[in-house]
Amino acid sequence: MKIKERIVLAKVPKGTNDILPEQIDCWYYLENKTREVLQNYGYREIRTPAFEHTELFVRGIGETTDIVQKEMFTFQDRKGRSLTLRPEGTAPVVRAYLEHNLGRENPLSKLFYIGSMFRCEKPQAGRYRQFNQFGAEAIGSPLPVIDAEIIAAALSIYKQLGLTDLKLMLNSVGCRKCRPQYLKALKDYFGEKREMLCVDCRQRYEQNPLRILDCKKEKCQLVIKKCPSIFEYLCEDCANHFNTLRNCLDNIGITYQINPLLVRGLDYYTKTAFEIVAEELGAQNAVGGGGRYDYLVEELGGKSTPAVGFAAGMERILETMLKQGIRIPVWDGIRVFIAVTSQEQVVTALSIANQIREKGISAEMDFLGKSLKSQMRTANKLQVPYVLILGSEELKENKVTIKDMVNGVQEEISLNDILAYLKKAYF
Template sequence: MLTTGPRGTKDILPDSSGHWQYVEKIIREVCYNFAYQEIRTPVFEHTELFLRGIGDTTDIVEKEMYTFTDRAKRSITLRPENTASVVRSYLENKLYSGPQPTKLYYIGPMFRYDRPQAGRYRQFHQFGIEAIGAQGPSIDAEVISLAVAFLNKLGLSDLKLLINSVGCPQCRPVYRAKLQEFFQEKRSHLCSDCQSRYDRNPMRILDCKNETCAEYSQGAPHMLDCLCEDCGSHFAGLQELLTAAGISFVINPRLVRGLDYYTKTAFEIQYSPLGAQSAVCGGGRYDGLIAECGGQPTPGIGFAIGIERVLLALEKQALLPSINTAIDVFVAPLGTKARAVAFQLLTELRYAGIAADMDFMNRSLKAQMKYANKYPAKFVALIGEDELAAQKVMVKNMATGSQELLARTALVPMILEEMEK
């Protein structure tokens, strides 16, 4: 039916868009405080970017991408995440030539063919940041601190920060060999996806949501036991910095996240009242991604936060603000002749920065007053035949019920004066 949107999409209606604007306002305030600047990338990219950037063993690439061929026979994909796009833009626009590290944030829609559920859609929205160019654990701590600051500023509680290290190309082969040895006799019991991952990326088996795979992965070796000296020192430094900042965390050695490009730090922030889908933020370091996308070896780290998940968490904790739909003035013309003057006044009010509206439905005065109350409007400016002839306007204070006859030219100054009180 043409009156039904595609499955997994949701309209953001006027009665809830104010909540989105509120969250976005907090995002911009926090990012400004941390000296991150906004970047806006296209919602579609060449498919190869995600194949190389995200990794072909991930569920995103294997099952969830919206990919199509355009009229020039190019393979195009709606972005399933934004880190790869930001990295592509970083290289294409030579952002590395500016002050380093490059600190960016984004807000926008992503697309994955996933099973729709509460707070999870096929078109969903993410707020994320990327810090590119810095190597040590201090930037990791800053990125995590920004995520915590954002969620705290929204008033969310019952949050749990999980951290882990997933190693680097130097120490990960040791861990890979241990995982393959552990899963060798269990391989036939794993799902078809994990049987394939056994050779390509056995670490991804730990992230499988299949209950049987989760059961057979119990007791698997931990990456933390295989870290090289550099990765171990980096992880210890991160813990020291988080502790110094008063940020509580839990080390979860099974946390690998769902993207192949992560190295060293991986982290997740969970909100337990959301149940099985409790993660509201996830991120990590991706020191090999920029080289994989064609640039010079450059370190980077970032996170993404699902805005729908955040709104659901705010709703559960009764933290969503009331939406103010009030206007300053409702202009009520009575009769056809008054309509042009009313529209002139309406324009003057709006150009002066005053929130104003008028009747466009030729309603009766009683109906107009009822409509003005629904906004609600602080003042109603009435223009009837008498006011029209005298070039005046009757202004009614909707809170007190008092009325005052003013010259038309005095309306804007009077409203501006009232707004300053």
């Protein structure tokens, strides 16, 4: 094959990554801890397809959101139906909840997922086109105590992973009743000062004034600083919800920072909105976030059902773990290497290797016809604690040499004693 062709063929698409064997232990560790913690909190795993009908996301996430407007991987199937690779996990979970009537079995469904999400953005640090998230959704309860629980579950995962110095940011974005009034107040406020806002914010002013609060531009910040606070406009229900949530969090020892400017990019949030940030990460510093979405189930065709959820970015978590120097347990590696002194013994070697493997001990041998010296080098590179050396002399007497690679000592043992010897070494 020509070099030029190889350059294109042997290259991942932009914004995607291979996870190589040397990195896989991190992923196992993260996934296992996540499952463990979420199951302890009573959440059950659900797996939904990697793609859905486009309409699900348009309706669920919101037409005016950046995700829907410019970040979705949308394509047509052969019959012209529009499908989209899932850009987030909540809408698919709610879809599955409705499709399988999970609410009928159980008035409260506690579900979690782990999987890849897809967004067609320009990649940068901590942002990829295919990335992995885990998340949890509690569908069916309007009570603030479930908000507190799901926040606690998220924080517990980070804690179990050994992460420190994470900040929980908390806000309420109101509901159908009170948010329109706040939006009107924002419009009134920003309307007078429109000249001082950036181009993007003038656009946001028309589409979704709440988003202006998120703008990081200095001149906008000056205006935002003095804008009306959401907390002056929350209705009684929302205010009570928020206060009770705070009370719950205080009581279980979770510290948080109230940030009235915290606005999430998905339209479905109501009442509680939160974000968990790690300062190490720089520009893309959110390792997780979530909130309540009391209208989403209804929006997707179900009956009115309150719900709350969160999602976390797994690449960002691993990145933070790396920056915080957290050690991750790795695979033990191969325990026994079977070396041969000549090719006549390879079949015997294969047979012995399989016997060892069937007892649950990992074993490896040479498949390249290498010299004994070179096999020993391979064994050493694998950091194998024991090497079995099959020599013609010993085999005549049904014996093999077993070498302890740590202290370099070797002895001859009978073929029948191999398993007993290894078992003694490992159990």
